[in-house]
Amino acid sequence: xxxxxxxxxxxxxxxxxxxxxxxxxxxxxxxxxxxxxxxxxxxxxxxxxxxxxxxxxxxxxxxxxxxxxxxxxxxxxxxxxxxxxxxxxxxxxxxxxxxxxxxxxxxxxxxxxxxxxxxxxxxxxxxxxxxxxxxxxxxxxxxxxxxxxxx
Amino acid sequence: xxxxxxxxxxxxxxxxxxxxxxxxxxxxxxxxxxxxxxxxxxxxxxxxxxxxxxxxxxxxxxxxxxxxxxxxxxxxxxxxxxxxxxxxxxxxxxxxxxxxxxxxxxxxxxxxxxxxxxxxxxxxxxxxxxxxxxxxxxxxxxxxxxxxxxx
Amino acid sequence: xxxxxxxxxxxxxxxxxxxxxxxxxxxxxxxxxxxxxxxxxxxxxxxxxxxxxxxxxxxxxxxxxxxxxxxxxxxxxxxxxxxxxxxxxxxxxxxxxxxxxxxxxxxxxxxxxxxxxxxxxxxxxxxxxxxxxxxxxxxxxxxxxxxxxxx
Amino acid sequence: xxxxxxxxxxxxxxxxxxxxxxxxxxxxxxxxxxxxxxxxxxxxxxxxxxxxxxxxxxxxxxxxxxxxxxxxxxxxxxxxxxxxxxxxxxxxxxxxxxxxxxxxxxxxxxxxxxxxxxxxxxxxxxxxxxxxxxxxxxxxxxxxxxxxxxx
Amino acid sequence: xxxxxxxxxxxxxxxxxxxxxxxxxxxxxxxxxxxxxxxxxxxxxxxxxxxxxxxxxxxxxxxxxxxxxxxxxxxxxxxxxxxxxxxxxxxxxxxxxxxxxxxxxxxxxxxxxxxxxxxxxxxxxxxxxxxxxxxxxxxxxxxxxxxxxxx
Amino acid sequence: xxxxxxxxxxxxxxxxxxxxxxxxxxxxxxxxxxxxxxxxxxxxxxxxxxxxxxxxxxxxxxxxxxxxxxxxxxxxxxxxxxxxxxxxxxxxxxxxxxxxxxxxxxxxxxxxxxxxxxxxxxxxxxxxxxxxxxxxxxxxxxxxxxxxxxx
Numbered sequence: 001x002x003x004x005x006x007x008x009x010x011x012x013x014x015x016x017x018x019x020x021x022x023x024x025x026x027x028x029x030x031x032x033x034x035x036x037x038x039x040x041x042x043x044x045x046x047x048x049x050x051x052x053x054x055x056x057x058x059x060x061x062x063x064x065x066x067x068x069x070x071x072x073x074x075x076x077x078x079x080x081x082x083x084x085x086x087x088x089x090x091x092x093x094x095x096x097x098x099x100x101x102x103x104x105x106x107x108x109x110x111x112x113x114x115x116x117x118x119x120x121x122x123x124x125x126x127x128x129x130x131x132x133x134x135x136x137x138x139x140x141x142x143x144x145x146x147x148x149x150x151x
Numbered sequence: 152x153x154x155x156x157x158x159x160x161x162x163x164x165x166x167x168x169x170x171x172x173x174x175x176x177x178x179x180x181x182x183x184x185x186x187x188x189x190x191x192x193x194x195x196x197x198x199x200x201x202x203x204x205x206x207x208x209x210x211x212x213x214x215x216x217x218x219x220x221x222x223x224x225x226x227x228x229x230x231x232x233x234x235x236x237x238x239x240x241x242x243x244x245x246x247x248x249x250x251x252x253x254x255x256x257x258x259x260x261x262x263x264x265x266x267x268x269x270x271x272x273x274x275x276x277x278x279x280x281x282x283x284x285x286x287x288x289x290x291x292x293x294x295x296x297x298x299x300x301x302x
Numbered sequence: 303x304x305x306x307x308x309x310x311x312x313x314x315x316x317x318x319x320x321x322x323x324x325x326x327x328x329x330x331x332x333x334x335x336x337x338x339x340x341x342x343x344x345x346x347x348x349x350x351x352x353x354x355x356x357x358x359x360x361x362x363x364x365x366x367x368x369x370x371x372x373x374x375x376x377x378x379x380x381x382x383x384x385x386x387x388x389x390x391x392x393x394x395x396x397x398x399x400x401x402x403x404x405x406x407x408x409x410x411x412x413x414x415x416x417x418x419x420x421x422x423x424x425x426x427x428x429x430x431x432x433x434x435x436x437x438x439x440x441x442x443x444x445x446x447x448x449x450x451x452x453x
Numbered sequence: 454x455x456x457x458x459x460x461x462x463x464x465x466x467x468x469x470x471x472x473x474x475x476x477x478x479x480x481x482x483x484x485x486x487x488x489x490x491x492x493x494x495x496x497x498x499x500x501x502x503x504x505x506x507x508x509x510x511x512x513x514x515x516x517x518x519x520x521x522x523x524x525x526x527x528x529x530x531x532x533x534x535x536x537x538x539x540x541x542x543x544x545x546x547x548x549x550x551x552x553x554x555x556x557x558x559x560x561x562x563x564x565x566x567x568x569x570x571x572x573x574x575x576x577x578x579x580x581x582x583x584x585x586x587x588x589x590x591x592x593x594x595x596x597x598x599x600x601x602x603x604x
Numbered sequence: 605x606x607x608x609x610x611x612x613x614x615x616x617x618x619x620x621x622x623x624x625x626x627x628x629x630x631x632x633x634x635x636x637x638x639x640x641x642x643x644x645x646x647x648x649x650x651x652x653x654x655x656x657x658x659x660x661x662x663x664x665x666x667x668x669x670x671x672x673x674x675x676x677x678x679x680x681x682x683x684x685x686x687x688x689x690x691x692x693x694x695x696x697x698x699x700x701x702x703x704x705x706x707x708x709x710x711x712x713x714x715x716x717x718x719x720x721x722x723x724x725x726x727x728x729x730x731x732x733x734x735x736x737x738x739x740x741x742x743x744x745x746x747x748x749x750x751x752x753x754x755x
Numbered sequence: 756x757x758x759x760x761x762x763x764x765x766x767x768x769x770x771x772x773x774x775x776x777x778x779x780x781x782x783x784x785x786x787x788x789x790x791x792x793x794x795x796x797x798x799x800x801x802x803x804x805x806x807x808x809x810x811x812x813x814x815x816x817x818x819x820x821x822x823x824x825x826x827x828x829x830x831x832x833x834x835x836x837x838x839x840x841x842x843x844x845x846x847x848x849x850x851x852x853x854x855x856x857x858x859x860x861x862x863x864x865x866x867x868x869x870x871x872x873x874x875x876x877x878x879x880x881x882x883x884x885x886x887x888x889x890x891x892x893x894x895x896x897x898x899x900x901x902x903x904x905x906x
Contacts, residue, residue, distance in 0.1 A: 003179060024264050027235065028154065028179065073439050084178065090267075092701045093848060096247045097394045100269050104427035109441070113175050116241075116267035118254050121876040125708035137677050139713070224892050243550045244395060248847045255880035260894070272423040276557035288526050290562070305481060326566055329537065330456060330481065375741050386480065392569075398549045399696045405571050406729035411743070415477050418543075418569035420556050545852045546697060574725040578859035590828050592864070607783060628868050631839060632758060632783065688782065694871075700851045707873050717779050720845075720871035722858050 002030040005085040005115065006078045008070075011036055012044045014055050015131055017123035019146035021089035025117055026064060033081055034059075036069040045132050046151065058149050075110045086112055091119040091127075153181045156236040156266065157229045159221075162187055163195045165206050166282055168274035170297035172240035176268055177215060184232055185210075187220040196283050197302065209300050226261045237263055242270040242278075304332045307387040307417065308380045310372075313338050314346045316357050317433055319425035321448035323391035326419055328366060335383055336361075338371040347434050348453065360451050377412045388414055393421040393429075455483045458538040458568065459531045461523075464489050465497045467508050468584055470576040472599035474542040478570055479517065486534055487512075489522040498585050499604065511602050528563045539565055544572040544580075606634045609689040609719065610682045612674075615640055616648045618659050619735055621727040623750035625693035629721055630668060637685055638663075640673040649736050650755065662753050679714045690716055695723040695731075757785040760840040760870065761833045763825075766791050767799045769810050770886055772878040774901035776844035780872055781819060788836055789814075791824040800887050801906065813904050830865045841867055846874040846882075 005025070011018060011034070022032060036051050046054075048069045059065040070077040078086060086106060088099050103114035126144050134141050145151070156176070162169060162185070173183060187202050197205075199220045210216040221228035229237060237257060239250050254265035277295050285292050296302070307327070313320060313336070324334060338353050348356075350371045361367040372379040380388060388408060390401050405416035428446050436443050447453070458478070464471060464487070475485060489504050499507075501522045512518040523530040531539060539559060541552050556567035579597050587594050598604070609629070615622060615638070626636060640655050650658075652673045663669040674681040682690060690710060692703050707718035730748050738745050749755070760780070766773060766789070777787060791806050801809075803824045814820040825832040833841060841861060843854050858869035881899050889896050900906070 001178065027152065027264075028266065073436075073441070076439070090247075092705075093244055093247065093395060093697060094701055096241075096244065097396055101394075101427040101429070101432070103269050104272055105432055108427075108445075113178075113268065115179065116269070117264065118251050118267070121255055121879050124876050124879075125705040125712075127705070130705070130709055134677075134709075137680070139677070143712075224889075224894070227892070243553075244546060244848060245550055248849055252847075252880040252882070252885070256885055256889075259880075259898075272426050275423050275426075276554040276561075278554070281554070281558055285526075285558075288529070290526070294561075303480065329454065329566075330568065375738075375743070378741070392549075395546055395549065395697060398543075398546065399698055402571050403696075403729040403731070403734070406574055407734055410729075410747075415480075415570065417481065418571070419566065420553050420569070423557055545856075546848060547852055574728050577725050577728075578856040578863075580856070583856070583860055587828075590831070592828070596863075605782065631756065631868075632870065694851075697848055697851065700845075700848065704873050708876055717782075717872065719783065720873070721868065722855050722871070725859055 001084070003028070003085065004031045004033070004081065004083040005029045005087040006033050006035045006074065006081065006083045007087045008035045008037055008074045010039070010042070010044065010128060011051050011055065012046055012128050013051065013131055013151055014058070014146065014149060015126050015128055015144055016146050017089065017091070017119055017126045020120050020123055021087070021117055022065065025087050028115070029064070029085070031064050031066065032087065033066045033068060033083060035074070035077060036067070037074065038069050038071045045135070054149055054151060058146060075106045075112055078112055079110060084112060086114045088114055088116055089119045090116050091124045152235070154179070154236065155182045155184070155232065155234040156180045156238040157184050157186050157225065157232065157234045158238045159186045159188055159225045161190070161193070161195065161279060162202050162206065163197055163279050164202065164282060164302055165209070165297065165300060166277050166279055166295055167297050168240065168242070168270055168277045171271050171274055172238070172268055173216065176238050179266070180215070180236070182215050182217065183238065184217045184219060184234060186225070186228060187218070188225065189220050189222045196286070205300055205302060209297060226257045226263055229263055230261060235263060237265045239265055239267055240270045241267050242275045303386070305330070305387065306333045306335070306383065306385040307331045307389040308335050308337045308376065308383065308385045309389045310337045310339055310376045312341070312344070312346065312430060313353050313357065314348055314430050315353065315433055315453055316360070316448065316451060317428050317430055317446055318448050319391065319421055319428045322422050322425055323389070323419055324367065327389050330417070331366070331387070333366050333368065334389065335368045335370060335385060337376070337379060338369070339376065340371050340373045347437070356451055356453060360448060377408045377414055380414055381412060386414060388416045390416055390418055391421045392418050393426045454537070456481070456538065457484045457486070457534065457536040458482045458540040459486050459488045459527065459534065459536045460540045461488045461490055461527045463492070463495070463497065463581060464504050464508065465499055465581050466504065466584055466604055467511070467599065467602060468579050468581055468597055469599050470542065470544070470572055470579045473573050473576055474540070474570055475518065478540050481568070482517070482538070484517050484519065485540065486519045486521060486536060488527070488530060489520070490527065491522050491524045498588070507602055507604060511599060528559045528565055531565055532563060537565060539567045541567055541569055542572045543569050544577045605688070607632070607689065608635045608637070608685065608687040609633045609691040610637050610639045610678065610685065610687045611691045612639045612641055612678045614643070614646070614648065614732060615655050615659065616650055616732050617655065617735055617755055618662070618750065618753060619730050619732055619748055620750050621693065621695070621723055621730045624724050624727055625691070625721055626669065629691050632719070633668070633689070635668050635670065636691065637670045637672060637687060639678070639681060640671070641678065642673050642675045649739070658753055658755060662750060679710045679716055682716055683714060688716060690718045692718055692720055693723045694720050695728045756839070758783070758840065759786045759788070759836065759838045760784045760842040761788050761790045761829065761836065761838045762842045763790045763792055763829045765794070765797070765799070765883060766806050766810065767801055767883050768806065768886055768906055769813070769901065769904060770881050770883055770899055771901050772844065772846070772874055772881045775875050775878055776842070776872055777820065780842050783870070784819070784840070786819050786821065787842065788821045788823060788838060790829070790832060791822070792829065793824050793826045795826070800890070809904055809906060813901060830861045830867055833867055834865060839867060841869040843869055843871055844874045845871050846879045
């Protein structure tokens with residue numbers, strides 16, 4: 001059985017924190033699908049297509065990483081992709097509790113397990129929302145994005 | 152590269168919570184080494200050999216699970232076994248913070264990553280120390296141990 | 303003095319987690335009023351009347367449980383009902399802190415004490431918002447609702 | 454059925470925080486047994502008899518409060534007293550998690566439920582160990598003890 | 605070098621909790637600027653000018669306290685005021701994590717350090733949003749506001 | 756009034772985390788006294804004199820930093836030094852709660868306020884106990900100590 005993980009998120013935009021989780025988790029899986037959840041009710045700074053394009057370009061040379069978007073329940077999408085794991089990074093207590101409930105919902109619905117990695121300490125303050133806020137004030141955010149990501 | 156994980160702990164004794172983590176993590180790895188840390192300064196209820204024997208017997212039919220004991224730093228032992236991951240279950244905030252610091256120490260020393268699974272909700276109150284306390288009052292603990300484990 | 307508790311919430315919808323708290327708390331009180339807070343600013347999936355009807359029908363044979371709706375401050379409503387306690391279930395740290403502040407506000411305003419029970423581990427991931435999300439994707443949620451509740 | 458609660462602890466010594474929990478919980482129960490757990494392995498500042506005497510004297514005029522000592526598992530003692538509840542005060546996250554596991558162990562062993570009250574904010578920093586440390590440096594601790602308690 | 609701190613917040617309205625932090629922090633700084641962040645997207649109960657006026661009047665006799673409003677990033681504003689510190693009160697875990705990320709963002713952008721004081725226990729349940737909710741139900745909130753503040 | 760802070764701890768040994776707090780807090784105070792608490796009941800790896808000598812030598816060129824040892828209550832020592840603040844670094848939730856109670860005990864006893872800085876993310880996993888454990892296995896710990904500290 002191949003080990004396939006979904007890495008779900010909004011990625012609005014994709015940060016150096018997300019990138020680090022993917023790089024560190026890659027040895028664990030045969031394929032990781034970076035899955036951009038589309039939520040009609042939530043305003044985004046970047047369109048789904050912009051996010052797909054920029055992340056795909058970042059990993060153009062890594063065949064084990066796929067990038068896609070989805071709507072609906074994450075675990076339903078995971079099943080359509082034959083994924084057997086959900087991958088998540090956790091930064092802090094608030095994440096820990098939020099992910100814990102979500103992981104149990106997902107496991108009890110489908111048996112898909114959630115695998116956690118700790119975010120690196122030096123990335124623990126970085127989130128897409130902080131990047132968006134800094135961008136909205138025209139701040140340089142290049143230190144918060146993966147090298148080579150073109151927004 | 153094979154995916155080899157160390158699952159370190161005292162396992163004094165091995166509980167149904169530990170067992171569940173192993174069963175749920177097994178699809179993720181080619182081999183998991185249940186590694187019983189021997190700490191001279193800490194009193195134990197069961198000898199290392201008792202713990203090794205009971206856990207080995209439990210997984211006698213599963214060739215991907217090995218059981219061993221070690222002393223010294225976990226990551227040093229992991230390197231001698233060519234393990235590239237440390238596997239840990241997290242039950243609560245206190246675990247989350249403790250494991251976070253340990254994971255970062257281990258990663259910064261050797262590059263070995265720690266992979267976390269959430270303990271199942273129904274096992275969240277089970278720990279080796281609770282089992283030991285109940286045993287010390289001659290309480291039945293069979294619900295807290297894996298089926299088939301002989302202490 | 304009779305022991306009367308308010309169990310306030312949105313109950314949109316009433317889950318198996320809420321039901322379990324009520325069942326476990328019932329021996330503690332002479333009467334529990336399940337009090338559906340109506341907040342004009344918040345969209346709900348079920349109307350207040352639908353929620354009242356379904357919960358009332360669930361407890362039709364239990365005279366010590368009443369179901370009502372209210373608007374305004376919970377403690378003001380509690381006083382009109384001669385309630386001397388507020389009953390709450392706590393699942394996680396986030397609840398613990400939120401309820402702690404609320405309990406102190408309520409106590410300092412009126413002297414009404416908040417009594418907490420831990421949510422059962424097997425219900426710790428269940429919330430009305432998870433039920434609503436699953437319902438919005440036409441998922442079966444019968445495991446997350448009390449047996450006999452008709453939405 | 455009478456509502457009888459055990460309020461277990463070391464009470465070495467009994468603080469104003471413990472006293473406040475008892476006073477606020479008393480309307481909830483027909484009887485509260487302040488149960489001093491005797492743990493042979495733990496050094497104490499006050500003997501069990503000193504603790505029993507001082508707490509009994511404090512509540513001499515309140516027939517619904519009993520004071521006793523016990524060894525062994527709290528829930529076993531609770532059953533011998535026909536207690537159907539365990540009462541606990543929670544001050545902070547660390548308590549919350551510790552009590553949560555204990556409550557679930559006790560519930561799953563015997564069905565006895567744990568009822569929580571929040572410690573008052575102005576008592577949140579007060580613990581028996583702080584009192585002992587201050588006493589060891591001959592500090593005045595009268596503000597940290599219930600009025601009328603004679604150590 | 606003078607020690608100048610920004611105390612940023614919405615202060616909608618200014619509570620006894622905010623006041624206590626300022627009073628306790630004043631010995632630490634040569635000047636504290638109470639900086640009312642104006643966020644166009646957020647509805648407020650009191651206008652920025654009302655908030656400025658009421659807080660200024662409160663500290664009319666204290667020359668080391670200034671009151672101002674700002675929009676944009678807090679650290680950008682801090683630099684325009686030659687502030688070298690950001691002052692924040694922390695009440696609970698949720699604050700602790702939120703402020704931690706913000707402090708690191710601010711420090712990494714500009715080198716400005718965040719200095720924390722614990723909110724007093726007796727103020728730990730008080731927040732501007734609680735005050736607003738009580739006001740919306742015409743409740744007396746004078747105990748939650750600094751003596752002398754005129755809303 | 757001069758701003759004098761005590762920075763109390765065991766410092767067994769002094770880590771890069773402690774050093775970073777001192778460097779970042781120095782602009783806030785006229786003098787910081789690094790105060791090595793001597794606790795007869797606790798085994799240490801380094802003698803008080805070794806700790807005093809190594810820290811003093813590290814800050815030999817900084818006249819605003821003093822190094823001393825003390826026994827007894829921290830606030831009593833602080834008063835003998837005319838210190839008006841206690842300085843502490845906080846790394847995680849466990850620290851946050853521990854320090855919160857201690858800060859309130861100290862404030863209520865003497866009025867001395869505790870000032871907190873967040874530990875830098877890259878130091879969040881570093882503690883004296885981790886350094887001691889690595890040293891006990893003859894591991895290189897130079898990355899965890901301030902440059903120039905000679906143990």
